[in-house]
Amino acid sequence: MVTVLSRNRAWEVAAAVPDPELPMLTLADLGVLAEVSEQDGAVTAWITPTYSGCPAVAEMAADVDARLRAAGYHEVAVRLRLDPPWSTDLISAEGRRKLAEAGIAPPTAGGAPPAAGGLLRLGPTRRVVACPQCGSQDTEELSRFGSTACKSLWRCRSCREPFDRIKEI
Incomplete structure (x- = not known):
């Protein structure tokens, strides 16, 4: 039972x-x-x-x-389970907090690209990304490809520290 x-x-x-x-x-x-x-x-x-x-x-x-x-x-x-597909919107608030504490910029909540006709729409995204080290929003993407497929490499222009960022999916 x-x-x-x-x-x-x-x-x-x-x-x-x-x-x-x-x-x-x-x-x-x-x-x-x-x-x-x-x-x-x-x-x-x-x-x-x-x-x-x-x-x-x-x-x-x-x-x-x-x-x-x-x-x-x-x-x-x-x-x-592949349907429904995973999305970065599924990362909990606690998970986003833990990522930032570990020096990884979490994805924007609600930031996954909208689906068009059931397909994921991909394209360039320029979002304001806060540095997980100092909080500055003066950051730049260095490479769309990071240490894993789900991350991109960024750098803070204020504190000069590089950091990973989880990509929105």
């Missing part, structure tokens, strides 16, 4: 798994953990990768599986 308490416990266990590329965030902070259900003692966790080719998906799934098994769940399945 499934109880709300056991379903909440399974969620809490899976939600605490850190992201392998942004370890200051949990999968729940990042909005990657979409759902956790339990039926007759079997737990199914659904994760939505940040993009379909994300190289960290296998590690995320293995970590969720291992944490749930360590918590006493013996029958665990971790599934991928």
Whole structure:
């Protein structure tokens, strides 16, 4: 029999798994953990990768599986959910705070490009990006490509420090 308490416990266990590329965030902070259900003692966790080719998906799934098994769940399945797709709008306020504290500029809340005809519209975006070190808005993008596919490289003109920024998706 499934109880709300056991379903909440399974969620809490899976939600605490850190992201392998942004370890200051949990999968729940990042909005990657979409759902956790339990039926007759079997737990199914659904994760939505940040993009379909994300190289960290296998590690995320293995970590969720291992944490749930360590918590006493013996029958665990971790599934991928690609629809609806992940968006940076799913990053929690706590996750955005943790990113900034780690020196990574979070994406603009509500800043994902609007879909047109069901397709993601991509194009140049010039947003005011505050420096996570000093708070200055006098920043510039140095490279659209950063240390991972979801980041771009920026520099603050005030404090001269470089920083990563999570791209809106």
